[in-house]
Amino acid sequence: MRAMVREEYGAPLEPRDLPEPRLGADGVLVEVRAAGVDQGVWHVVEGLPYAVRLAGFGVRRPKRPVPGLDVAGVVAAVGPAVTGLRVGDEVFGAADGAFAQFAASDPGRLARKPQRTTFAQAATVASSGVAALQGLRDAGRLRAGQRVLVLGAAGGVGTFAVQIAKALGAEVTGVCSTAKTDVVRSLGAADVIDYTKGEPAGQWHLVLDTGGARPLRALRRLLTPSGTLVIVGAERGGRWLQGTDRQLRAGLFGGLGRPRMAALMSRVAPEPLQTLREMLDDGRVTPVIDRTFGLEEAGAAIAYMRSAARTGKVALTL
Template sequence: MIAIARDTYCEPDQLRLRDMAVPALGADDVLVRVEAAGVDQGVWHVVTGLPYLLRAAGFGLRRPRNPVPGMDVAGRVEAVGANVTRFGPGDEVYGTCDGAFAQFARAGQDKLAPKPAALSFVQAATVPGSGCAALQGLRDAGRLTTGQRVLITGAGGGVGSFAVQVAKAYGAHVTGVCRTAKTEMVRSLGADHVIDHTREDFTAGGVRWDLILDTAGNRSLTRLRRALAPRGTLVIVGGPGGGRVLQGADRQIRAMLLTPFVGQRLTGLMSTQPAADLRTLSDLADSGALTPVVDRTYPLERTADALGHLKTGEPAGKIAITIPPAGAES
């Protein structure tokens, strides 16, 4: 099979297209013939090995445990292990896996769900990581209830574009914060109000929200708390800062240390992608309540370009990689 790979942690422009062996299956594994793969900030972290904390989390201390990056996947089941009961060859699935940037990828059956019928493979591949982060950030960490006033920063990005739709599906009054070029897109997702952060500072207007989901990561805790109701909840999803060791996690840590001393709930989010939440997102997609926004697609050989576009911060919604069928490369 062909795949995008590297032997060491590196910058995205050092990724190379290679001919590699098809992954071997364990008893609980599913082999997926990949149709499309999603691109998000997590992929950039895994490729570069930053922050260093990520390496200790199982991705490999000195070099990548798996030379093929990519986690979010959509495709068809090629084969299953002896203990797999949920899927069979030919089933259309989506979820997370080891090495999505390849023609075949291995995934545990508990990390996959049937692909939403309403979505294409490209659309479905963009859902797992960002969709689960949005769902868990609002429903679990944020304890969202019907009628709450919710503010979502970075509403035009990957997690944010899903969060606007999930919050509306759960009956919230939603305000989205984004740059000028994305305001109409955020409004089309169902946001009740859209703030262009280049023209208006939402932390300075005196308005308070019950729940803030901060996916943009460029505002201080002090400013965010100013926009939060006295008993409101702030959920921080990643962000810059923290250097090469804690990159993206330092504000989450500071928020959790501060929350016992204030009336507001300040918390971070470490999302996962369980099959149950994938099924919840599938239900939302098939009901018409959730539609992924795909900014661009790239062929597998241009994965480095996809990651470069991601880091500009310009994509509206998500980016996907399309995978050529086995044999097409010859």
Template sequence: MKAIIRQAYGPADVLGLADVDEPVPGDDEVLLRVRAAGVDPGVWHVLTGLPYLMRLGTGLRGPRTPWLGTDVAGEVRAVGAGVTAYKPGDRVFGTCGAAYAEYARARADRLAPIPANLSYEQAAAVPTSGMTALRALRDAGRVRRGQRVLVIGAGGGVGTFAVQLAKAFGAHVTGVCGGAKAELVRSIGADDVVDYTREDFADGDRPRYDLILDAAGLRPLSHLRRALTPRGTFVIVGGEGGGRWLAGLDRQLRAALLGPFTRQRPRVVFAFPREADLRTLAELAGDGRIAPVVSGTYPLERVPEAIRELEKGHARGKLVITL
């Protein structure tokens, strides 16, 4: 089968298309014919080996595995001896360890059925970004009906899900994005949109927010706190800065350290795979309360190009690999 592999950490240039053996599912796994795979910042971190702390789990001097790609959607081709939830022919989505390939094996408890109204491309856009937004709002943010919610990075992968989920939970939602994405953010349900190139959401002219979800990763924590109610919650998703050792983790660590010293509630979120969350997202998508935003698709051999586009930081919603 064809698969994208790499032998070293580095930029997208280290990736190549190769012929490799088809995987064999274990007892608790299924074999998928991959139809689509998502592209998200986590892929870039695994590709580059940044932050360095991550290499304690992925390999110190080089990657322990040549594979890449986490979010997957496809058709079940075979199941392990211990799998009873799925059978060949089922359409499923979720996470695995090698999604950028024609076939992939995935743990059955990290998958969920694809709703009938979603394509494979749409389903592949959901897992990591959707679970991150869901946990940020529901678990960390404890969002409630009638609250004022600010989503920073509202036009991106996590942000487009966060806007829709916050509306589904009954909140009044303001999205922060660049002007080019403003109409998109309105179209997915935002009650108000702030163009960060023209306005400052924390300038004091707007009512304060009960909950802020920051998926853009650029602003100081003090800036977020100025826009928050005295006992409001701000949730940090991803981030910039921190150098090679803490790349993407700097603000999360500072938010965690700040917690004991303020009445406001700083929270951080990491999207570890969980079947229950996938099924919740599938139900919401099946009911039409959320709809994945896919702005671009790429064939398998163009995975490096998709990752380079992701690095630019301007993608609307999600980028997806199609097979």
């Protein structure tokens, strides 16, 4: 099979011919039709922050040469213990080494692909869509009728969060740059704030920060006394804590006093995938894809995903 590989952290991704992944008894082999590109992929490719390496990805060099997590495709084979999926099923979710023609997963990280979505759209859901859902519903305890502020509303998680919050009955305010205000409004935001012209002012029941750099103290001032601040991530913090520094502080001090703070550690699992599948199938949520790239353009796709020009998601198509 064709796959994108790097043997060292920070090395360019290069196309290689590799054997197909081997399956265990409960394994699922997915013929990849599309793979999502998000910040998590960049962290794993670069090995940053260093905590990523200590989390099991390999201290000196990557344990898995093929990166990629979010996937959509067709089941090519299943292990003898798998009962919920069959060869030929169209699926989406997460898999190991999604930047390849075939990737291995298990039934707990896959769901049947929504009929209304393309493979490219479905491939962008697992990381960003699940993070948005769990950030709003679980960590944020969102209830219908509440007011929600989404910071980074035009980003990968943000475009899902605006739509999911509205689907859950919230009144949504989105924060983004000038060029992206129309997109955020089209997703269902009742109000859109252009951060180049001024900072948010007011109080919300829930503030979901999907990757900004605002101090936690300033964010808490945007909450009602019983409100909740949820930190999804941020690309700050240096080589040791990049993307995690504010999450760690929110987790450590979030339970002290009011309003509360919560750090999100999202997890791809059957229930959130099924909930998102229903929202995608009935049209309440539609993935926003800025650009698609071919498999061998994976390096360019990651670079574009990290650029300020990008709106929504980026995907590889095979």
